[in-house]
Amino acid sequence: MDRRIEKSRQAIMDAFTKLMLEKDFEKITINEIAELANVNRGTVYSHYVDIFDLLNQCIESHLNKLFENCQPRGSDSSISGKDSLCKTFNYLEQNAFFYSKMLMSKSITAFRNRLHVLMVKSVEEQLDMNGINTDVNRQIMVQYFASATIGVIEWWITNSMPYSSEYMAEQLLSLMERYQNVTEPLARR
Amino acid sequence: MDRRIEKSRQAIMDAFTKLMLEKDFEKITINEIAELANVNRGTVYSHYVDIFDLLNQCIESHLNKLFENCQPRGSDSSISGKDSLCKTFNYLEQNAFFYSKMLMSKSITAFRNRLHVLMVKSVEEQLDMNGINTDVNRQIMVQYFASATIGVIEWWITNSMPYSSEYMAEQLLSLMERYQNVTEPLARR
DNA sequence: TCACATATGTTGATTAATAAACAAAATAGA
DNA sequence: TCTATTTTGTTTATTAATCAACATATGTGA
Structure with missing residues (x-):
């Protein structure tokens, strides 16, 4: 698989996990995640339909x-x-x-x-x-x-x-x- | 600047620095660097002409x-x-x-x-x-x-x-x- | 309530990174 | 020395990521 995909997913997951530790899930925004993961916001949407999908995939992982x-x-x-x-x-x-x-x-x-x-x-x-x-x-x-x-x-x-x-x-x-x-x-x- | 550029450069520099600590400069290959940096070998060549250029830019950084x-x-x-x-x-x-x-x-x-x-x-x-x-x-x-x-x-x-x-x-x-x-x-x- | 800011989700054009394949050079290893 | 393997550097088509610009939605404070 293209290593870019794995890298982006990992960065997004890591950022999301990090934010989960700092604040409540409801307060976390896609913007924050993209910023912390250092990826374009569009990249987040290309891998996850929304923040709930991200949460579920994160749990799964x-x-x-x-x-x-x-x-x-x-x-x-x-x-x-x-x-x-x-x-x-x-x-x-x-x-x-x-x-x-x-x-x-x-x-x-x-x-x-x-x-x-x-x-x-x-x-x-x-x-x-x-x-x-x-x-x-x-x-x-x-x-x-x-x-x-x-x-x-x-x-x-x-x-x-x-x-x-x-x-x-x-x-x-x-x-x-x-x-x-x-x-x-x-x-x- | 496109954040991909910064990311790739950073990954390559980090990998190179890491290898510098482990072995002599003469023993380091572009292959190793690309592998450790987790980037395509071609990406290394797109940023640095050769390993000496990489060394110099690394020193500069x-x-x-x-x-x-x-x-x-x-x-x-x-x-x-x-x-x-x-x-x-x-x-x-x-x-x-x-x-x-x-x-x-x-x-x-x-x-x-x-x-x-x-x-x-x-x-x-x-x-x-x-x-x-x-x-x-x-x-x-x-x-x-x-x-x-x-x-x-x-x-x-x-x-x-x-x-x-x-x-x-x-x-x-x-x-x-x-x-x-x-x-x-x-x-x- | 209204205005203003911030977040969401989508689109399209552009570009950097990718994999794969290649010939040539360098480097073991036998 | 000869052979096999690795490394180098380059090329090509493909794709994921980027940025910028949207319209829409969702708050937030005055």
């Missing part, structure tokens, strides 16, 4: 990065599971400002919704029902794990990360391991 | 920044003189890696030469001969101050900045003040 961080690298699922979980929390920690803004904003529901959808999808792909009492509905179990994980993350972020990412990874892993076969709730195929 | 840092801001020349001198040494300190590379490189004489030319020009503009014994040749005095200043800077940089920039500014200022009317040897009109 950040969540993609988040879920990319959860991919287990090694072959041994239990060890790599802990490692990648730890990486995930570290990533969250480094971008905590952004994520807490997104989670705390009243006007932005798109973020939580999208996060939930992705989490459900991820758990669905990872959840192994072998050895689990068959009278437990799988769909419900998926929702259960997804919500549980998001809940922990959300609590951790919005409460200014009271524990280290390592500790959080351990805790979450230990909770998950009680259902033996769910080792990578955040990972995606 | 860095020295411009250096001399911009010496412009006295306030009206009171003696106080602002010390302030701007201090700023200058601070700037040098922050970019010490680059400047020491430039000063120590055997293959690059262009840098020292250009620095000397600019310094002479600067002193020429600043040197006030009032009250100075008229049997001192002004041209010679200019050369004298320019060389003295460069010598101090060069020694400070190549010896890993053994004193703080504040201390250096004080010392240099005190040396200059012995000739009362030379308060801004680094400044340019």
Whole structure:
């Protein structure tokens, strides 16, 4: 792909993210974004229909990065599971400002919704029902794990990360391991 | 001016400067520069005839920044003189890696030469001969101050900045003040 | 309420940057 | 030394980004 496209998109996304940290979404203008990104205003419109489209694509991009961080690298699922979980929390920690803004904003529901959808999808792909009492509905179990994980993350972020990412990874892993076969709730195929 | 031009130039300059810190000038290729700058190789050639032209423009750009840092801001020349001198040494300190590379490189004489030319020009503009014994040749005095200043800077940089920039500014200022009317040897009109 | 400023979204002409391909020169490496 | 690879410099068609100029909409303060 033409490298100009990637460069412009990146500059616009970065500018938008930066502004999101400084002020409320409602106060952000396309003009500001273009100015900070150092691109022509028309360039913004050539990539995004409006500021809501930009917001959604920005959310998508950040969540993609988040879920990319959860991919287990090694072959041994239990060890790599802990490692990648730890990486995930570290990533969250480094971008905590952004994520807490997104989670705390009243006007932005798109973020939580999208996060939930992705989490459900991820758990669905990872959840192994072998050895689990068959009278437990799988769909419900998926929702259960997804919500549980998001809940922990959300609590951790919005409460200014009271524990280290390592500790959080351990805790979450230990909770998950009680259902033996769910080792990578955040990972995606 | 079209902002694309500025962006490309900046990216290329930054990449080149970065590479200068890592390896010898002779080992740097246009390919590398383009790759690191994330621009098409043709873009490099559209701005610079060859790598020597790039080197010279890079030197020019860095020295411009250096001399911009010496412009006295306030009206009171003696106080602002010390302030701007201090700023200058601070700037040098922050970019010490680059400047020491430039000063120590055997293959690059262009840098020292250009620095000397600019310094002479600067002193020429600043040197006030009032009250100075008229049997001192002004041209010679200019050369004298320019060389003295460069010598101090060069020694400070190549010896890993053994004193703080504040201390250096004080010392240099005190040396200059012995000739009362030379308060801004680094400044340019 | 009215006027004034600022933001939005669109258009069209122009230009810088791009990718790809090329021959020639320089530089390993064997 | 000969060969393979990399680098250099240039060219061409294509495209994304730019600027400037719009009309319209949305505030904001007097």
